[in-house]
Amino acid sequence: MKALHELTVAQIQQQLIEKKFSSREITEHYLNRIDTLNSDYNCYITVDANGALTAADKADQAIAAGSRAPLLGVPIAHKDIFCTKGVATTCGSRMLANFVSPYDATVVSKMKVAGTVMLGKTNMDEFAMGSSNETSFFGPVKNPWDVETVPGGSSGGSAAAVAAQLAPAATGTDTGGSIRQPAALCGITGIKPTYGRVSRYGMIAFASSLDQAGPMTKTAEDAAILLNSMSGLDHKDSTSLDTTVPNFTATLDDSLAGLKIGIPKEYFDQRLDTAMADAVQVALAELEKLGAKLVDIELPNSALSVPAYYVIAPAEASSNLSRFDGVRYGYRCEDPEDLEDLYTRTRSEGFGDEVKRRILVGTYALSAGYYDAYYRKAQQIRRLIKEDFVRAFEQVDIIAGPTAPSTAFKFGAKTADPVAMYLEDIYTIAVNLAGLPAMSLPAGQLENMPIGMQLVGNYFAEQKLLNVAHQFQLATQWHTSTPTSLKG
Amino acid sequence: MQWETVIGLEVHVQLSTQSKIFSSSPTAYGADANTQADEVDLAFPGTLPVANKQAFKSAVMFGLAINASIEHASVFERKNYFYPDLPKGYQTTQLEKPIVGKGYITIPCSGSGDSKKIRIHHAHLEEDAGKSLHEDFLGMSGIDLNRAGTPLIEIVSEPDIRSAEEAIAFLKKVHAIVTYLDISDGDMSQGSLRCDANVSIRPMGEEKLGTRTEIKNLNSFRFIEKAIHVEVERQKDILEFGGSIRQETRLYDSEKNETRSMRSKEEANDYRYFPCPDLLPVIIDQKTIDDLKQAMPELPEQRFERFQSEFDLSAYDASILTELRQTADYFESVVNACQDAKLSANWVMGELSAFLNKHDVLIENSPIKPEQLAGLITRIKDQTISGKIAKQVFEMMANGKGTADEIIEAQGLKQVSDSGAIETMVDGVIQNNADQVAQYLAADADKRKKLIGFFVGQVMKVSKGQANPGQVNQILAKKLNN
Numbered sequence: 001m002k003a004l005h006e007l008t009v010a011q012i013q014q015q016l017i018e019k020k021f022s023s024r025e026i027t028e029h030y031l032n033r034i035d036t037l038n039s040d041y042n043c044y045i046t047v048d049a050n051g052a053l054t055a056a057d058k059a060d061q062a063i064a065a066g067s068r069a070p071l072l073g074v075p076i077a078h079k080d081i082f083c084t085k086g087v088a089t090t091c092g093s094r095m096l097a098n099f100v101s102p103y104d105a106t107v108v109s110k111m112k113v114a115g116t117v118m119l120g121k122t123n124m125d126e127f128a129m130g131s132s133n134e135t136s137f138f139g140p141v142k143n144p145w146d147v148e149t150v151p152g153g154s155s156g157g158s159a160a161a162v163a164a165q166l167a168p169a170a171t172g173t174d175t176g177g178s179i180r181q182p183a184a185l186c187g188i189t190g191i192k193p194t195y196g197r198v199s200r201y202g203m204i205a206f207a208s209s210l211d212q213a214g215p216m217t218k219t220a221e222d223a224a225i226l227l228n229s230m231s232g233l234d235h236k237d238s239t240s241l242d243t244t245v246p247n248f249t250a251t252l253d254d255s256l257a258g259l260k261i262g263i264p265k266e267y268f269d270q271r272l273d274t275a276m277a278d279a280v281q282v283a284l285a286e287l288e289k290l291g292a293k294l295v296d297i298e299l300p301n302s303a304l305s306v307p308a309y310y311v312i313a314p315a316e317a318s319s320n321l322s323r324f325d326g327v328r329y330g331y332r333c334e335d336p337e338d339l340e341d342l343y344t345r346t347r348s349e350g351f352g353d354e355v356k357r358r359i360l361v362g363t364y365a366l367s368a369g370y371y372d373a374y375y376r377k378a379q380q381i382r383r384l385i386k387e388d389f390v391r392a393f394e395q396v397d398i399i400a401g402p403t404a405p406s407t408a409f410k411f412g413a414k415t416a417d418p419v420a421m422y423l424e425d426i427y428t429i430a431v432n433l434a435g436l437p438a439m440s441l442p443a444g445q446l447e448n449m450p451i452g453m454q455l456v457g458n459y460f461a462e463q464k465l466l467n468v469a470h471q472f473q474l475a476t477q478w479h480t481s482t483p484t485s486l487k488g
Numbered sequence: 489m490q491w492e493t494v495i496g497l498e499v500h501v502q503l504s505t506q507s508k509i510f511s512s513s514p515t516a517y518g519a520d521a522n523t524q525a526d527e528v529d530l531a532f533p534g535t536l537p538v539a540n541k542q543a544f545k546s547a548v549m550f551g552l553a554i555n556a557s558i559e560h561a562s563v564f565e566r567k568n569y570f571y572p573d574l575p576k577g578y579q580t581t582q583l584e585k586p587i588v589g590k591g592y593i594t595i596p597c598s599g600s601g602d603s604k605k606i607r608i609h610h611a612h613l614e615e616d617a618g619k620s621l622h623e624d625f626l627g628m629s630g631i632d633l634n635r636a637g638t639p640l641i642e643i644v645s646e647p648d649i650r651s652a653e654e655a656i657a658f659l660k661k662v663h664a665i666v667t668y669l670d671i672s673d674g675d676m677s678q679g680s681l682r683c684d685a686n687v688s689i690r691p692m693g694e695e696k697l698g699t700r701t702e703i704k705n706l707n708s709f710r711f712i713e714k715a716i717h718v719e720v721e722r723q724k725d726i727l728e729f730g731g732s733i734r735q736e737t738r739l740y741d742s743e744k745n746e747t748r749s750m751r752s753k754e755e756a757n758d759y760r761y762f763p764c765p766d767l768l769p770v771i772i773d774q775k776t777i778d779d780l781k782q783a784m785p786e787l788p789e790q791r792f793e794r795f796q797s798e799f800d801l802s803a804y805d806a807s808i809l810t811e812l813r814q815t816a817d818y819f820e821s822v823v824n825a826c827q828d829a830k831l832s833a834n835w836v837m838g839e840l841s842a843f844l845n846k847h848d849v850l851i852e853n854s855p856i857k858p859e860q861l862a863g864l865i866t867r868i869k870d871q872t873i874s875g876k877i878a879k880q881v882f883e884m885m886a887n888g889k890g891t892a893d894e895i896i897e898a899q900g901l902k903q904v905s906d907s908g909a910i911e912t913m914v915d916g917v918i919q920n921n922a923d924q925v926a927q928y929l930a931a932d933a934d935k936r937k938k939l940i941g942f943f944v945g946q947v948m949k950v951s952k953g954q955a956n957p958g959q960v961n962q963i964l965a966k967k968l969n970n
Contacts, residue, residue: 083534096533103527105534202534208765237536238767316765319566322577323531327631330533343570366568366760375762 004029005165009074009222012168016063016073023063023073027056027117030075034119034166040485041142041151043161045080046088047120055117062115070229072115077167079158080121081128082108082213083202091204092124092136092154095324095331095350105202106234107171107213114229119167123157126352127321128178128206130154131424134415135354143186144483145449149408152182152424158216159186163483169217169226173203175210176309177403177428180440183216184403184452187442189469189479190216191223194459195435196241198227199234205320207313208239210432219479220441220469224248227462243460251463252470257291259468262396266302267427273406279444279451280402283472287400290471295396299388304381305430306422311365311378312433317355318362324350357418386434393458398468402427403440403452427454437462441469442478450478489728490692493720494700495649495685499662500640501672502616502680503546509615509639510537510580517678521632525618529637531575536766539564543639544770546671547587547613548780550641553665553787554608556591558777561769562613568760572631573618581642583761585769586612588641593665594789595657596807606658607646616640635679647686647697652716656709659683660811664788667813682707687719689727698723699733703740703747715740719747791816799829808837814852825862828869835861839882856885864892877901877953905956907963910947913955914963917946928968940964 004026007015016023031049038044052075059073083089083101085108090096104112111118125135133141133156141156143149144164151160155172159182162170172179174192183190191214198213205211215226231245263284268277284294326332326346333349336342351359365374392399404424414421431438436456443453453472457465473479508515511528528535551558563585566578588611594603618633643662649655663681666672674681688700703719706712718740723733737756738747786794788810795806795816810816815836822832840861844851864881867873873881873896884895896902904910918925921943928939940961947960 083532089533091533099533101534102532200534201536204533205536205766236538238538239765315762319568319578319760319762322568322570323533323575325570325572325577327572328530328532328575339572363760366762368758368760371760371762 005033005168007168008218009071009169009225010219012074013071013225017068019063023056023059023075023117024053026073027052027075027119030119030167037164037166040147041144041160041164041166042139043122043141043157043164043166044077044120045090045092045123045138045157048087048118051087052117052119059115059117067115069113069115070225071111073117074115075117075119075168076111076226077119077122077158077161077170078108078111079124079155079170079172081124081173081204082121082171083204084108084118084121087118087121089121089204090138091128092126092138093351093355094137097137097331099330101202103202106199106236107203107230110199110229110232111171122155122161122167122170125154125156125178126355127204127317128154128173128175128211129317129354129358131177131181131421132409132411132414133157133182134411135352137352140411143408144485145187146408147485149410149449150185152185152404152408154178154182155190155216156182156186159183159188159190162186162188162216162218165482165486169215169222171213171230172216173206173211173213174428174432175206175212175313176432177425179214179216180428180438180452180454181404181425183440184450184454185408187450187452187478187481187483188216188218189220189223189439189441189473190214191227191439191462191465192431192437193227193231193462194241194437195432196239197245197437197460197462198230199232199237199240201234201236205316207316208320209316210309210313212432220439220466220473221249221252223439224252224466224470227466246463248463248466251467254467255291256287256468256471259287259292259398260295260396261287261292262295262297262392262399264297264299264302264392264399264401266299267401271405271423271426272402275446276402276406276451279446280453283443283453283476284400286475287468287472290475292468297392297396297399299385299392299430301381301384301388302430305385305433306426308378308381308385309425309429309433310361310422311374312382314358314362315365315375315378316362318359318366321351321355321359326350354418382433385430389430389434389436389456397458398461398464399456401454403454404428407446407449407451431456435459437465439465439469441472442481443472443476444478445481448484450481491689491720491724491727492692492694493651493716494647494688494690494697495651495655495716496647496700497643497645497649497655497658498684498686499643499645499659500616500682501643501662501666501674503543503639503641504670504672504680505540505542505546505639507540508637509540509543509613511637513637515638519634521621521630522634525633525636529575529633531577537580537764539767539770540639543613544587544772545780546639546669547611547641548772548777549669549671549784550611550643550666551588551591552777552781552784553669554588554591554593554611556608556611557589558772559585559587559589560773561585561771562587563769564613564764564767565761566764569757571617571620572629573620573633573636575618575633575636579615579617580764580767581614582612586610587770587772588612593645593658593661595654595661604654606648606654609644609646611641611643614640614642647688652713652720655685655716656713659709659712661788664811664813668785668788668791670785676708679707683712685712685716685719687716687723688733689720689723698727699735701733701735701747702737704737704750706740711740711742714742714745715747718745722747788813799823799833801829801833805833805837809833812851814850818851818854818858821858822862822865825859826865826869828865831865831868832862835865839879843882843886855888856882860885860891867892867896871903871905871956872896873901873903874953874957877903880953901954903956904951904954905959907959910951910955910959910963913947913950914943914960914967917943917950918967921946925968940968943968
């Protein structure tokens with residue numbers, strides 16, 4: 001029999017109902033594991049043991065009373081970017097290290113309604129700005145596959161928590177790859193839905209037009225289960241989509257026969273390590289065996305996505321982060337002399353270097369005389385990138401390729417060179433600019449480190465992505481592979 | 489040298505919606521500090537704005553009232569700057585695609601019956617900021633965010649205004665329009681209508697505009713007028729001594745009656761406007777606009793015209809009565825109840841307005857309700873009381889003594905029109921004033937006209953003012969002349 005921490009969400013759901021164990025038992029089991037192992041990986045910023053046990057007991061009572069809330073009693077972790085009422089919400093920053101939210105994010109309240117038990121809040125790059133988790137004020141998360149390497153970012157804490165089996169599933173957010181890249185580097189499954197599918201209310205904004213939340217899980221099936229509960233129109237978010245949410249689990253078993261998968265030649269150019277390229281080709285061949293047809297496509301403006309992103313995202317961030325001024329909540333410098341001093345020192349001391357870098361870049365891009373050259377131009381490029389995808393989806397059902405250019409890299413390897421770090425998201429960023437759904441799933445290994453395959457879908461095509469990923473996972477074992485460090 | 493004053497105004501009007509423009513907090517004025525601000529207004533992390541539909545309807549109605557084009561897809565932008573009463577660090581406003589496009593407002597020209605069009609560049613929706621409080625905090629500042637997020641329309645005029653008086657006429661017209669539309673209470677004392685004035689001067693006949701200064705945050709008609717006057721004088725002094733005007737923002741100090749520099753153009757913020765990514769463009773279809781057009785209430789100009797044609801009022805009376813919607817509403821209620829427009833106009837503009845001014849009461853809060861005033865006018869018309877007694881009754885109504893009829897009854901103020909009773913009184917007066925009678929009889933016709941007043945006064949005194957003055961005159965003349 002599997003240990004409790006080895007179970008998927010689907011299995012936990014089933015066994016809770018069958019009363020094989022209680023929500024309290026599995027919650028305590030996870031809390032004990034976190035107690036023992038979190039210091040190895042630094043996945044959690046906050047563990048809410050009391051809150052979790054209270055919620056677990058309530059869930060057990062509800063189960064006994066016959067309630068069938070979809071995720072009743074299932075423990076999960078939330079990325080510390082989601083506001084949680086009464087629980088610290090830091091966004092990985094000194095700026096919010098003392099901040100306790102007075103309200104729940106819509107994602108958090110929806111997951112509560114679904115019956116989940118929150119174990120705690122996971123570590124992340126400060127304000128979600130980073131691809132390695134090295135910008136967190138609370139120290140970097142370590143990749144459970146090799147603690148010398150990064151877990152990816154910014155949802156590195158969530159990815160590592162699932163990989164290290166310190167949570168069966170977690171929420172993440174993705175502005176330029178922040179769900180998919182850490183999922184790839186930690187060997188788990190993660191989906192970034194269509195922009196607007198999941199409410200952004202209560203999710204601390206990095207770049208509003210790009211941010212999107214999604215689940216990070218062991219399997220595509222679990223991702224579908226969680227996404228069912230996370231999605232839906234929210235009247236508190238004007239950019240939330242007013243469209244029916246399909247049942248994402250209903251189509252998992254559809255056949256892939258005749259599925260056309262586009263392979264963008266730009267994603268397999270010289271920048272991609274050949275061993276990585278080979279591994280992804282093997283995974284694609286697996287999909288062919290399942291009946292899919294591979295079609296070569298072009299996304300000619302791909303190369304422009306990183307520069308366009310690094311204008312738009314910092315521009316929005318520079319404005320979104322203005323509210324952190326030391327006046328109403330969060331960090332405030334000691335003994336400010338006057339208003340100017342309050343602002344200057346609060347923000348100089350409260351934000352880390354990467355956040356400051358992006359605020360400066362964004363402020364510059366929006367400033368008088370530069371707006372047309374940077375921000376407006378970037379928005380024009382954004383439209384071209386979107387049109388590339390629209391054209392591609394006239395020919396194919398989904399697009400596939402690598403999630404990241406390499407497997408997890410060593411700490412410090414890219415910190416001195418921001419551009420090298422930014423290129424970490426070269427395959428993921430265009431998807432955010434276009435607002436499309438995309439996911440990453442484990443698709444191979446290189447020197448015992450996981451490789452992620454990215455699937456990109458047309459607007460609202462999460463069902464198709466999850467279906468393909470699930471079929472792939474039925475045929476392969478990459479997603480069940482766990483870090484050797486856990487086996488001791 | 490002869491100078492021409494050139495003024496453009498930016499008028500901020502708070503919309504009287506139930507809730508704020510981007511949150512569900514109430515907008516009511518005067519609550520305890522920070523009790524009408526929720527997590528959105530306080531800009532807590534993760535919060536998002538949702539646009540208030542009613543604010544858009546109000547803005548569209550304003551646009552229709554000033555003959556403007558309506559933007560079908562208006563866009564909110566962020567205006568970024570740091571200030572403690574601006575919780576998000578940016579104001580959500582409109583720049584490139586404001587809801588209301590070009591239009592115009594007609595103002596009367598002072599001293600003549602002519603009118604003048606002031607062009608409106610555009611009007612846009614935006615959120616108000618909170619308030620910084622600098623007193624009572626021992627050298628610190630307090631922040632009250634109740635006002636943060638109150639919907640505003642900012643109305644930006646072209647530089648078509650040529651004097652402080654025209655500026656006031658323009659503002660009064662804006663005030664009338666927004667209150668007639670019932671989209672704002674227009675209460676300047678509570679900051680519901682505020683204005684910044686861009687002021688420059690140029691030699692008469694010159695076409696090129698002079699360098700302007702912007703005078704900030706003027707919140708009463710009187711201060712606006714004074715501020716413009718002193719600023720124009722200041723600019724004249726500089727230019728006439730060969731100096732030049734600095735483009736800058738200036739604050740008006742009402743205590744010293746002067747403007748002083750707040751910040752220069754160089755010190756001005758770079759607001760880094762960009763479209764707000766949290767709000768999609770707001771789409772307003774033609775049907776919504778047409779529906780609002782159908783449902784538009786009567787506007788000040790229409791009412792001004794109607795008061796002249798329907799009630800036969802002079803243009804002057806009609807303009808006074810329609811300047812404030814509340815006055816016009818009050819007047820119309822009085823006319824409807826008493827059916828005498830001329831008397832109603834006289835009483836509303838005369839006795840009532842004097843009383844309200846004296847006690848600093850708004851007409852909508854008048855202790856004398858329109859039906860009461862109409863009741864009084866009815867009794868004047870049917871000669872139950874004289875105009876003089878009516879003033880006493882008015883005073884008593886104002887003091888809450890009841891309706892005109894109740895007061896007339898209780899105080900026995902009914903006019904005496906019984907000719908027998910008046911004759912008795914006249915006879916008494918003639919008997920008791922033999923000297924004056926002799927003087928009268930000795931006088932010529934011209935003098936007699938003057939002297940008869942004495943007798944009328946005496947009779948009225950005897951009757952405690954209740955004798956019908958017409959009858960008194962008639963009977964006196966008959967008796968004395970015989």
